Amino acid sequence: MNKLISNYLFTLSYQILIMITPLITIPYVSRVLQPEGVGIDAYVTSVVQLFILFSVLSIPLYGSKQIAIQSDNHALSKEFFSIFIIQATVSIFVMICYIVFLFASGNHKALYLANVLSILASTLDISWYFIGKEQIKKTTLRNLAVKILGIGLIFAFVRDDEDLLLFVFLNAITLFVGQLIMWVPLLKELKFLKVGKGDITKHVKPILILFIPQLMIQIYVIVNRIILGNVSGETEVGFYAQSNKIIRLVQGIVTSIGIIFLPRMATEFLNQNIGTIKKYISISLQFVLITTIPMTFGLIAITPNFVNWFFGADYIEVNQVLMIMSPVIIFVGLANVFGIQTLIATDQQNKYSISIAFGAICSLIVNFLLVKPLAATGTTIALLVAEGVGAVMSMYFARKYFNLKSLSISFLKYLSASLVMFFAIYYISPLFNVSSITMTIVQILIGTVVYLTGLVLFKDSYLFMILDKLRKSIKRSKVLQS
Incomplete structure (x- = not known):
């Protein structure tokens, strides 16, 4: 458990940096590139992500799980290279297709060219190896x-809306360098082995099976965004993309805990330690509920004031989109526990695929119906439907690994505390005559105090x-220091 906590803290620290990076760069980039530039970048990124999706297939999930269950260095090396050969082969084919697309594309050709580095970065992505070995520290520090380097480059060189191409290139090169340097510690740990055809082909079917839900997820995440751009214009994509970033x-x-628990759950399932699996799921589920519910209602409460100073006056439409999108936080958290940590870890990929596929189909139908009359708001509702349906179906398939009564009691408890927090933020914060930025800080402080007070009054055992x-x-730290 101590290693799990350590790995989570390292992963969380990286997620916090990922949070801080946009908090620093988004207000600057939003004003420099303007809504149109932000929308173009979001649209191009959506297209590039489709190619990256087919480049990596489901290898990040599948690879980390397979690495976790290897018993010695020989088996570990063999398993890694067997899986990576598939990744490299598919990536080369995808790169050829991308280059053909690049020359055939009419608009934004230079931006697509800069993103060649993004495709190459996905080819070199071997973070799944370190996640499988629970060596989170190595990936985090690099x-x-x-x-940090990427942040500095953006502020140093991106000055106005004419620098959109430079902005895209800096993001791509940062991603590429980040993946490249991960190979330094990897090559020190593994030994090169001759890998047979059978060692490679045995992974193809499970990778493709696990790829189906990943493909379905990207259909409603990426394809819906592309549809939005084609129907309503790239500026609407910008509003949607900015909300989605937050x-x-x-x-x-929340999803950091899924990255940590998946390898451990796979190992416990291999050893048929069902009791331990249920214990980990209970811990993970409590963590998701105690964090995602207040995050959702807190974000809805602070959105009107937050959007105004964070994005600027040109992004007023983000208000409605962000508030409607906020419950996605809860759905993604639950889907992470029931889908990735439970169904995938216990070799029930087919059930996970069904839940995601059904959500994706519902999302596409809703998006086609709403995107024209509601633009970005319609696509947001489609996203909400997809995540909600996927989470509920995953929960149903994973029902034997958790206690529904206990889940319901915890959900209602955290919901009650979060609603009190929401009204406290909504009615108390306007009493403070301060700047918009200070107001957001005040709202967060009020919300945190009220929510934690509510949990204390409820005598919440998890807290x-x-x-x-x-x-x-x-106490242990003080003893060590003395």
Whole structure:
């Protein structure tokens, strides 16, 4: 458990940096590139992500799981190179297709050319190896350094809306360098082995099976965005993309725990430790509920004031889109526990695929119906439907691994505390005559105090467990220092 906590803290620190990076860069980039430039970047990125999707298939998920269950260095090396050969082969084919697309594309050709580095970065992505070995520290520290470098480059060189191409290139080169440097520690750990055809082909079917839900997810995440751009214009894509960035920042804190638990759950399932699996799911589920519900209602409460100063006056339409999109935080958190940590870890990929596919189909139908009359708001509702349906179906398929009554009680408890927090933010914060930025800070402080007070009044055992662990950790640190 200590290693899980350590890995989570390292992953969380990286997620916090990912959060801080946009908090620093988005207000600047939004004003420099303007809504049209931001929309063009979001549209181009959506197209590029489709190619990246087919480049990596489901290897990040599948690879980390397979690495986790290897018993010795020989088997580990063999498994890694067997899987990576598939990744490299598919990536080369995808790169050829991308180059053909690049020369055939009419608009934004220079931006697509800059993103060749993004495709190459996906080819070199071997973070799944370190996640599988639970060596989160190595990936985190290197990514921290690259992210900080990326922030500096954006502020140093992106000056006006004419620098859109430079902005895209800097993001792509930062991503590429981040993946490239991960190979340094990897090559020191593994030994080169001759890999047979059978060693490679045995992975193809499970990778493709697991790829189906990943493809379905991207259909409603990326394709819906492309449809929005074609129907309503790239500026609407910009409003949608900016809202989605904020949601991803917040949910990154929650999904970090899924990255950590998947390899451990796969190992426990291999050893048929069902009791331990249920224990981990209970811990993970409590964590998701205690964090995502207040995050959702807190974000809805602060959005009107937050959007005004964070994005600027040109992004007023983000208000409605962001508030409607906020419940996605809860759905993604639940889907992460029931889908990735439970169904995938216990070799029930087919059930996970069904839940995601059904959500994607519902999303496409809703988007086609609403995108023309409602533009970005319609696509947001489609996203909400997809995530909600996927989470509920995953929960149904994983029902034997958790207690529904306990889940319902916890959900209602955290919902009650979050609603009180929401009204406190909504009615108390306007009493303060301060700047918009200060107001957001005040709202967050009020929300945090009210929510934690509510949990104390509810005598929440999970909160007291966390506080007890913190107390023991501080006490242990003082003993070591003395």
